Amino acid sequence: MVFQKSHFSGSVINYRAPCTSSEGRLCDVFGDLSVWNEYFWRVGLQLRELSPGQLSLVGMRHVDVDRNILEQCEAATLLCHLLSHHHCIVSVQLNVDVFKGHHQIICDALCRSPSLRKLKLCRLYMTTNASQSFVAALPHLNQLQKLEFTHVLFDRTCLEGLSKFLASTRSLTTFTMTDQHIKGEDAVIVLQGLRQNVTISTLSLHASLLSTVSSRCDGIFAEYLRCNQTLSSLTVTSRPHFSFSDLGPIIEVLMCNNAFSELCLIGFSLDILNIKIITDMLSRNRSLRRFRMVNCTFYEYNHHINTWVPVFSSGSNLIPLWLAAFAENNTLEEFTIDLSWIKPEDCSSFFGTLACKTSLKKVNIPEFRQNDVAHICRAIQDTGVPERFFLGQHHVHRATAAALPECKALSCIGLYGCTADEVEPLHTTLHLLPMCSQLKSLCLEMTRQAFNDNVGSLITQYLTNTTTLRELRLNFFCGIQSSIDRSERMLLQALSNNKSIRRLSLSGLYISEGDAEMLVDKLQSSRTLCHLSIYPYNLQATIWLIEKLSPNISSNYMLLGMRTSWYELLCGGWYPIKDAARRNNSLVTRAAHFVMGTRHKYCAEAAELMQFSPGFEEKVQELASVDEIQAVSRIEGSLKSFTEMDDFMCLAGVVKCSVTCHRRDDGQKQLVDLNRDCWLYIRQFLKISDILDAK
Incomplete structure (x- = not known):
């Protein structure tokens, strides 16, 4: 062609x-x-x-x-x-x-x-011919380890072929169908193949596949879980609408399964019976290491109005179940739960019980009652191990703003829908921000009218002085604007001077051509800003940003991601930006893997080049499951590992073991004759990338 x-x-x-x-x-x-x-x-x-x-x-x-x-x-x-x-x-x-x-x-x-090794099919409609081609290919994928389907419309031919593949494969270890709504006889076909599988260790499914409408589905999946010895991680995503899914087939058979280590339930609506099944499983299971309940809502029956209602701050009847479960469980290492149901007076006993479990290293609380944030933070602090607890974003309002400095467990806050008529929480929060060194992420959403000189000055002062804020999202809405005002210009200048923000999102700001140039200069010179999302009020600003950033973006080794309004006419300028971000992500990946032990020359080159990139540090945190301080220490140790001459030359591929030189007749000094101080001085100017690869 x-x-x-x-x-x-x-x-x-x-x-x-x-x-x-x-x-x-x-x-x-x-x-x-x-x-x-x-x-x-x-x-x-x-x-x-x-x-x-x-x-x-x-x-x-x-x-x-x-x-x-x-x-x-x-x-x-x-x-x-x-x-x-x-x-x-x-x-x-x-x-x-x-x-x-x-x-x-x-x-x-x-x-x-x-x-x-991995194949993902996304947003496809499988025609008859396409299904036949795909089904014919499946038996030949004998090295495939991961298979994922996302919003794929299957016909019966495809489902039957998939079922046979699941039953016969000897390589597949990860299977994902989280976004697939498959029911009835179609679900039975898939589950019959899954029941015969002996290789999958990580499985992610949608709850529709296990629908109680078909008792055959329940029985097949329960038998699969009961007999399977390879599955160690299961994720089940439920329907978004209200429905009590019977968790019996999923949970009860896990009570005595000693091969299972991770369970994640997403989007379930749970009643007291479900909670009893879950807590009973936690009491009896001796292998589960990570248990996550994400976007799960607890319900109770209200006899006064004869209907089910969410449990909000009235969940004292649930506390004994959880306390009893954790009294027996000694293996769980990570736990994620929504605590919107807990009463303030129950926080101390709940957190205290979790803190006493030495095996439990991480407790994630993505949702909680916003009014109780101060009480929750005090209870976490009183455990003596607050570093194990991680709270989700707190939505600040009038009743909680003044307590922010004492909430040491909070690292992420947001103020939403701030208007000119309701500025008290905004003013209080902005005045207190300099005292909240624990904050890593801040989101502010306000009308243009609320963003006056006073508010702008407070935000500007904080952004100029903070050294701890890592993420900032600013969203301005409502109102008509044809030019940039003084407050917005002060804000952009403060952002230009900031030295700590790694992720920045701006929406609704009016940006002039000069301000666009200032933002581009900030992005190009920043040693910290890695991710930028910008949606200006005036669409012309997007054009200015892309046109000014694109020509020199190849010199930027910090940018890992950027989003803005999409116009196909900007495609030519947008592509170099996306390509630079791809290159930088590759370098960060190589550098982080060097820290983790991949001692290839090109990985060492990346580690030297990206050593000051926050993305490098975050990638090491991700791969090694360590905190920021530990990641920095590992990076420094890895870079020092090829400081000495022999180590440097071996890694660069110049020698295999150590540097040796044949003695010269004229007695002149050679490389090995340099003392350590001389070599280290030379090493300041010598990088791994300076050593060319052999042809």
């Missing part, structure tokens, strides 16, 4: 080049990713390096362009070549733009892939 020149740079792609990756060496494709992605961009996809030396084709968010059949064909052809000839590509996402009309050649390429 003859390709058009790439859409943005006008480059000619050499897609037939073979894979050249080997241990410690990147494939040549990595050097041309920017060009490859110009073709994939047009179909909403991007090649990324999610682990060192390995490529993943993933979906792009907020990319909406008018693609044509030729562009779809080019992207499909490139994908097929990568799958068929490159063992550096390990993960692929298929969407409708690349799969539709090309399902046969793509499925054939999937069968030939020497290294595919």
